[in-house]
Amino acid sequence: MSFEESLLNELKSVFGENIVESKIFKRRIFLKVSPEYYYKVVEFLVKEKGLYHLETMTATELKDYIEIIAHLGLSTSVSVKTAVDKNSPKIVSLCNLIPGAEFYEREIMDLMGVEFDGHPNPKRLVLPQDWPTGVHPLRKSFETRHNQPLRNVGGE
């Protein structure tokens, strides 16, 4: 049994049914957990398994919900996914656990409009300071002006 599989089995034995879905790749595990257990799973991985390095956090807007992924890991990595509500997205912040999460969470706050509970410094990071509030560029409802090809010069 490979190291990834044993790690996954251990996780499953600790959290049982709360791990909704799992996929194994080479040196990487994708987990899906319920939002209540998101913090606990990450805590388990950081404290018990020593995966102190948070690679990044990703937010994707899917059809019914917004998916937040915390990618943790050094040589073998675990990506912990969870779903938050699309209309009032809110999730607990990882900053107490991993101080380095601050900038990734601020980035998601700007671009996807997800609120993080307990974030120490919830300010704008990547968007300009005078950007209108409530507009989040990475939402699918946000349209760019140039999503059509530019008008070409042709044979002019």
Place this chain on the structure above:
Amino acid sequence: MEISITFGYHTVFDCEVDRVMSMLSELLKNLFKKRATVLYPEEKDKVHVPEGYRGKLEFYREKCIGCTLCYQVCPSYTIEIITDEKGKRPVFNLARCTYCGQCEDICPTKSIHLTKQFEIISLDKKDLVVK
């Protein structure tokens, strides 16, 4: 080499001469070297352009079969497909080109070629349209 003056336990003065020397000898060596700068507009012949440089684009109409693959991979909408007497063909607007070379790469008949010419500035927009 190290020069140091000590009174009891206190080093009053110390100077490691060879520490400075490694940089100084390099400086003096460079004094007699030829300059590294290429005075570009004056010394054009000194500018070395290697084989396979991705410069101004050339198009051979006779080879083109009108497959529009180049149009599909172009990231910056440089290419427009028009129809002439022989059928479909691309027209390139180099003002938008990023010289990534994807079209040259994907062309099945090698009718697109990026030349070694890197001076593409023009006062007229029309010079930048490759037909």
Place this chain on the structure above:
Amino acid sequence: MSLESYLIEMLKVLVFPGFIFIFILALFYEWFDRKFYAKLQNRVGPLYAGPFGILQPLADLIKLLSKEDIVPKGVDRMLFTAAPLFSLTLSIFATLLLPIFSYKGILSFEGDLVITVVLLTFLCIITFFAGIASYNRFAIIGAERSFLQLIGYEIPLMISVVSVALNAHSLSIQNIVLSQKNMWYILGPNILGFIVFLFAAQAELERIPFDLPEAEQEIIAGWNIDYSGRRLAMFRLAKNIELVFLCGLAATLFLGGPLGPVVPGYEAIFFTIYFIIKSIFVLAILTIVRALFARLRIDQIVSFSWKYLLPLAIIQFLIVRLIV
């Protein structure tokens, strides 16, 4: 005084070796400094204005002079205008003390060596006021730094100058030059003093490794951040003339000034040539030092001065005291 001798005196002050000559020399020294610095770094340096870019400093100066005159809001207007003027006049005045074409300068009196040191300090104080006058955060930090630096390098500078005076038994530049007829002081006991003087000169001129008051990467342009156009041109010119003055002073005190083998009857020409060659030698050393080091931090400069320069200067003084 007859009209003729009066006219000659006027010519001396205005043309040679006075204002115009010093002005040309200042621009030439800046060109030499830049070109030599570039050469050390394997670059080209000034190239296009005149042969080998020799007119580049002049072109820079003309460009700055023709720029719009801007006085930012909130500056102390009087000080802001006066500082560049004072800086320029003081540095020109200082060069009049240099013995360029004879054993003495245009201005020469017993104790003129003291005046040169005083002028150097004044130039630094003007830098401080220039920074304070513009009320800019960076300028204030730059001004602060220039004062802190002064605390560091001034005392070693003075001691090294005084030990030369002690060697010559005189505080007059003319006597110092004359006493070097047999042997230059750099070849004699004053070699340490020369080194101290060079480092202090580098600090006075605010060049790397002591360019903290105007450290580009840290506080942008330091004390002269708000100066532009004519005022900046004056500051630059003043700095160049100061460069001439300091190189000339080092050549005078340690390298025998204008002395050298001469054809009788043509002393003035030979003296001038020797003086320029010697001071350019000093300038070349200063330029190599500029290319050799990284910039120090302010606390490191002060401790460098007190830990290395001051003991060196004192040792120098003791050596001279034992000999004399």
Place this chain on the structure above:
Amino acid sequence: MSTFDIPIGPQHPALPEPLLLKLEVEGESVVGVDFDVSYMHRGIEKLLETKTYFQGLPLVERICGICNAAHGLCYTLNVEKLYDKEIPSRAQYLRVVVEELSRIHSHLLWLGVAAFEIGFNTMFMYTWRDREHVMDMLEAITGNRVTTEYSQIGGVRRDISPELAEKLLKTMDVVEERTKYYIKVALTEPTIAKRTQGVGYLSPEDAKATCSVGPVIRASGIKFDVRADDPYAAHDEIPFNVITYDSCDVFGRIIVRAQELLECVNMIRYALKNLPSGPFRIKLPMKPNAGEALTRVEAPRGELLHYTLCEGTPKPYRYKVRTPTLANLGALRAMLTSKGRYVVNIGDVPIIYGSIDPCICCTARVQFIDVKKGKAWTWTLDEIRNMSKKVKA
């Protein structure tokens, strides 16, 4: 003593890119710091969603000019994971060659910039001069100096001819000799040591907590290198040492980068000697399989991460790029406000800032110039002209 704020940036001679550092200063020492990285507006992640995977590659390469080879490599490796096809190993080796070449050029460039930040202009000129050798080689191999576009989906664009490999090996000799000289200068030159030793202290605990990456964490004595921990391309076959240094300061970062240069040179030599034969590229269809993929690459600045979610269309549903500089911002704050051992002087800010090798254009890649929804935001050219008239009047 009262404090006052000093803004460094967004335009500042020491900063090559727009970043605002608000420093709280007490006399000459820094007591507080705040960032604003929001000056580069590009919106690349959103733009990638409107392009096919093949069209996205040139765009990804332009996220960063310096580490473009790493970006291109990461992108192609990431997209290839969606295809389930074996990539020829000759291509993987060639990818490593170009990646390491671009690492050499980036590290040499950084050495020059670091020297410039402490006012050592001569070193700056020398390193940038020697970097030209590497740039010429990159140009000869890939066809361009900066935007290499070498790694393609399915392989690499061109093969290396034996003559070119010979030339590359010769260049490596020059680079090695010069690098050894720079290491000697960095170790012995008194002013460099004075300006960098003990400056910008980042303890190993802080480095772990802030999730810093690349040479920054390795200079704090922690062995973390994606090439060794999570090998990609041909890195599992090419031997190399992970360089660490335990001085935890700017000096350590200089040494780590300089030593890494020598490792790069050896890796290129090994790769060229053991280059497998065979094809260097396979054709892949425009449409990848549905799924998600994540790839990490050790860019010159540190761990670079690409993540994509594909729904079986030629265009990505979501593409995410995490650049090393964003990961190192937390470490930068820790360095600038370190209290105990060494209080940061204003004069140290440029070199500490420089020591993470920042690239703000990478970091703030996710924004927009053209906005439809924000009301006051779509200014036309005329409106801007009118505004400028108002300001003049």
